[in-house]
Amino acid sequence: MVKLFATDLDGTLLKKGRHIAPDDIAALHTLEDHHIDFAIATGRMDREIMVINEQIKLNGHRVSQNGAFTLTNKSELIYQKTFDINTSKKIHLEVMDFPNPYCISTADEIFVSKITEDLKHLEGELFFPLKEGVDFLDKYGDSFLPSKFMLFGETDELVAYQKNIMQDIADVAETYISDPHCLDIVPKGVSKSLGLRKLAEHLQIDPTEIAVIGDSFNDLPMFQMTPHSFAMATAPKEVQNHATYVVDSVKEAVELVTQKVSAL
Missing domain, CATH: 3.30.1240.10 (Hypothetical Protein, Haloacid Dehalogenase-like Hydrolase; Chain: A; domain 2)
Known part of the structure; x- marks a missing residue:
């Protein structure tokens, strides 16, 4: 059962021109109805995720800089790693x-x-x-x-x-x-997967209970940690090949996840 939905930003939720499709936003808002938590996992800085959360009006958990920083939706820092x-x-x-x-x-x-x-x-x-x-x-x-x-x-x-x-x-x-x-x-060791695993530990869920979506090679580690992995259809074929599903949008991924939850 999926308990957390995590999305990449660039090329996935966030399009060129910093555009986010209204349908994707609406779909993310349905997650709460199915008791599914929400997170953003990206290579961008944490303060950029905070801007996105404000734009989409969702207070999600935050995995930034490919997993170097992980914060809860209450801005509690639960993991960080920098170079020495x-x-x-x-x-x-x-x-x-x-x-x-x-x-x-x-x-x-x-x-x-x-x-x-x-x-x-x-x-x-x-x-x-x-x-x-x-x-x-x-x-x-x-x-x-x-x-x-x-x-x-x-x-x-x-x-x-x-x-x-x-x-x-x-x-x-x-x-x-x-x-x-x-x-x-x-x-060394930093990845979106690590950040999400730290978040899963904090939330007391299993990494296999996380659904993830992305479009780039830095998303592969999180694809590998769960069977609920979605690659964007615009992603390189090598990226698509590592995901369980290939979808056209975040909306489509959310619908597939919530349909499965509803069926249980």
């Missing part, structure tokens, strides 16, 4: 050689090496502005540690770089293609 000082410096030195701009995220901000025209377009999809300047290699400390590094480029370029960089950082980091033009580097 030495690892932060190591990865910073690695990405400095990347030919394209890169970003460094903390809990609340995204710093970028250089704001290009392409990144100005990306900034238009965010709910908060980027901050230019990453000259803090020697400033990492207990009060300032990154939770994610992001590299931008074409998919083939990012995949090739991903293979190379993992030879040097596999012991301290995970990497995910979170978007066709974005490679995420997060602390």
Whole structure:
């Protein structure tokens, strides 16, 4: 029986132009009628999830930055993981050689090496502005540690770089293609699955009682933890192949989940 429904944002619930389909919002509001809890699991920052929750008028649980932070719908922080000082410096030195701009995220901000025209377009999809300047290699400390590094480029370029960089950082980091033009580097062990497992433990439910929906490679870990997994029809075939169902919308996934609950 499904007790929690978790959705990805970009390419799933959230479309280009920061648009959310009214039908998807209406469907999410039916979850409560079936005693199903709601969560958002995304690569975005927690404060962006809070904006989304306000827009859709649902007070959902929040798994942000691919699982680096997990908060309840009462804003109780139940899990967080950032890079330590030495690892932060190591990865910073690695990405400095990347030919394209890169970003460094903390809990609340995204710093970028250089704001290009392409990144100005990306900034238009965010709910908060980027901050230019990453000259803090020697400033990492207990009060300032990154939770994610992001590299931008074409998919083939990012995949090739991903293979190379993992030879040097596999012991301290995970990497995910979170978007066709974005490679995420997060602390070892961090994933949306981990964040949702921490939430499940807090809610005293089993991970197999969670339904999940997404469209990117960073959604695969949560697909693998439950039989109730949905991939968007717009997702790459390799992503679709790891999900139990392929759907056209969040609305369709919610309807399939609630129909099953109603039938029990």
